[in-house]
Amino acid sequence: MARKPLIAGNWKMHGSRAHTASFADAVAAQPLPDGIDALICPPFVHLADLVARLAGTGVQVGGQNVCDKGGPGAYTGEVSAGMLADCGATHAIVGHSERRALYGEDDDVVSEKFALARDAGLVPVLCVGETLAEREADQTENVLRRQLGTVLGDHGVAAFADVVLAYEPVWAIGTGHTATPAQAQAVHAFLRAQIAAEDATIASALRIVYGGSVKPDNAADLLACEDVDGGLVGGASLEADSFLALCRAN
Numbered sequence: 001m002a003r004k005p006l007i008a009g010n011w012k013m014h015g016s017r018a019h020t021a022s023f024a025d026a027v028a029a030q031p032l033p034d035g036i037d038a039l040i041c042p043p044f045v046h047l048a049d050l051v052a053r054l055a056g057t058g059v060q061v062g063g064q065n066v067c068d069k070g071g072p073g074a075y076t077g078e079v080s081a082g083m084l085a086d087c088g089a090t091h092a093i094v095g096h097s098e099r100r101a102l103y104g105e106d107d108d109v110v111s112e113k114f115a116l117a118r119d120a121g122l123v124p125v126l127c128v129g130e131t132l133a134e135r136e137a138d139q140t141e142n143v144l145r146r147q148l149g150t151v152l153g154d155h156g157v158a159a160f161a162d163v164v165l166a167y168e169p170v171w172a173i174g175t176g177h178t179a180t181p182a183q184a185q186a187v188h189a190f191l192r193a194q195i196a197a198e199d200a201t202i203a204s205a206l207r208i209v210y211g212g213s214v215k216p217d218n219a220a221d222l223l224a225c226e227d228v229d230g231g232l233v234g235g236a237s238l239e240a241d242s243f244l245a246l247c248r249a250n
């Protein structure tokens with residue numbers, strides 16, 4: 001089935017008020033190409049500003065994380081999924097490898113965040129991916145089966161009806177070592193098959209995006225793969241020209 005590609009930018013801990021304004025101005029000046037969805041996930045402090053500035057451009061705005069408690073409540077420093085939705089976010093990244101590795105988020109926490117995002121009306125962008133050591137030990141499929149399987153087991157395949165799955169090999173993130181199109185396609189097909197084993201219709205509609213050193217000059221080859229339905233882009237999403245070039249790469 002034809003799936004509409006999604007180019008999602010993850011600014012991570014980059015940006016400023018001035019950058020947010022100049023990025024939005026540049027995007028507003030150039031219409032998005034037809035046939036693509038676009039999303040930017042800025043730091044929380046810039047989210048509401050970006051929502052207002054991108055209104056009418058077709059570019060949606062999402063959070064990079066959500067609290068693992070529904071709240072409201074006494075969770076100092078946290079931001080709930082409901083708060084993100086209230087500010088105009090449409091999506092939320094959950095389970096990014098940086099959250100898993102640097103902030104101790106295990107599969108159960110990621111699964112809870114996935115549910116809280118959905119409950120708040122956000123589309124979760126669920127990230128999975130193996131480290132280099134896991135790939136070299138031929139454990140890629142086992143790791144992905146565990147990461148995806150926890151969420152699938154907790155919430156059922158119906159919960160994947162309006163979700164984005166992101167395959168982000170940890171060894172490709174911010175390293176310049178992009179997965180080859182063949183490597184990406186093989187893993188995306190594997191992930192889709194995991195969902196298809198439970199529901200072929202949901203699997204066929206599920207967008208699976210690739211993340212890891214996606215740039216304007218390698219995006220077209222990745223997006224040409226049958227099961228690659230877009231990108232989750234870090235560094236190359238920070239500048240509007242580069243982000244828009246990615247949107248045009250399909």
Ligand SMILES: O=C[C@H](O)COP(=O)(O)O
Nearest residue numbers: 010173174212213234235
């Ligand atoms: O969320 C985005 C990914 O971690 C990829 O980051 P990158 O494009 O800078 O490699």
